Amino acid sequence: MPLFSARVLVSLRPSVLDPAGEATRAAAARLGVDGVSKLRIGKAVEVELEAPDAQTARAQLELLSDRLLANPVIENWTLELKDDSSAGA
Amino acid sequence: MSLGVVVFPGSNCDRDVQWAAEGCLGIKTRFLWHEERDLSGLEAVVIPGGFSYGDYLRCGAIARFAPVLQEVAAFAERGGRVLGICNGFQVLTEMGLLPGALTRNQKLHFICEPTGLRVEPGQCSWLQGYSSGEVVNFPIAHGEGRYQADPELLKQLEDSGQVVLRYCSNPNGSVGDVAGLTNSQGNVLGLMPHPERACDPATGGVDGRRLLASLIG
Numbered sequence: 001m002p003l004f005s006a007r008v009l010v011s012l013r014p015s016v017l018d019p020a021g022e023a024t025r026a027a028a029a030r031l032g033v034d035g036v037s038k039l040r041i042g043k044a045v046e047v048e049l050e051a052p053d054a055q056t057a058r059a060q061l062e063l064l065s066d067r068l069l070a071n072p073v074i075e076n077w078t079l080e081l082k083d084d085s086s087a088g089a
Numbered sequence: 090m091s092l093g094v095v096v097f098p099g100s101n102c103d104r105d106v107q108w109a110a111e112g113c114l115g116i117k118t119r120f121l122w123h124e125e126r127d128l129s130g131l132e133a134v135v136i137p138g139g140f141s142y143g144d145y146l147r148c149g150a151i152a153r154f155a156p157v158l159q160e161v162a163a164f165a166e167r168g169g170r171v172l173g174i175c176n177g178f179q180v181l182t183e184m185g186l187l188p189g190a191l192t193r194n195q196k197l198h199f200i201c202e203p204t205g206l207r208v209e210p211g212q213c214s215w216l217q218g219y220s221s222g223e224v225v226n227f228p229i230a231h232g233e234g235r236y237q238a239d240p241e242l243l244k245q246l247e248d249s250g251q252v253v254l255r256y257c258s259n260p261n262g263s264v265g266d267v268a269g270l271t272n273s274q275g276n277v278l279g280l281m282p283h284p285e286r287a288c289d290p291a292t293g294g295v296d297g298r299r300l301l302a303s304l305i306g
Binding site for chain 1: 146147150182183188192193194195196197235237238239262
């Protein structure tokens with residue numbers, strides 16, 4: 001079965017306060033990096049998944065992202081499904 | 090009267106709940122290991138505080154899939170009484186039994202201190218021993234207790250009387266000072282503060298007793 005690689009990026013929704021991001025932004029100024037007007041912390045989740053075809057892989061990854069990796073109440077997610085041309089059969 | 094207390098790998102308030110219920114109030118308790126599916130004979134279930142499955146990914150996100158919680162969801166659906174304390178509240182929101190989410194405290198610190206709460210019992214069966222507007226003192230102990238809901242949802246919860254516990258002095262940045270919520274039927278309660286740590290006079294106060302005593306009212 002083909003192996004698909006994907007990266008799921010999970011970020012806090014814009015309306016949700018990110019205190020860890022704010023603390024990191026303050027540290028950037030202490031490092032001497034001025035002018036950082038926005039810094040928000042999310043997660044990058046790397047996934048490898050076996051599926052019969054790309055369409056099924058995408059559907060499974062979307063389910064995974066929406067129901068487990070992100071909490072839609074507070075987070076958004078985007079899915080990057082890599083080209084499977086190199087995947088072995 | 091028999092009370093079930095869920096035990097996940099990483100729970101750390103399960104025995105506190107047992108002591109408060111059984112040791113202080115004489116309510117028979119039974120531990121429910123996370124793989125348990127048998128809730129027979131139980132009249133209420135507590136999801137206690139701690140760090141279920143290490144709280145990896147998000148607090149309560151992995152616990153949501155525990156076999157015992159599939160049964161607890163059905164139990165709540167049938168009108169069974171469910172109480173989620175601290176991590177248990179986070180689990181209830183991840184399960185969708187209560188709306189909203191719990192996020193990192195505004196000032197990032199893990200806060201462990203006694204906290205004043207204003208009670209509006211409404212229809213919540215767990216809080217019928219308290220009067221409307223009464224102020225009680227329960228300890229809090231959490232790093233991720235900032236309740237988050239969009240303004241529309243918050244208004245809806247307030248209008249329907251589901252915001253049953255509010256901080257007198259908001260310690261964590263929760264919207265609407267929300268410390269505890271009930272569902273629309275009033276049988277499910279989730280709260281960040283620890284009523285079970287306010288049941289034995291040895292720990293400094295007994296304001297939490299009436300919450301658990303509602304089971305034997």
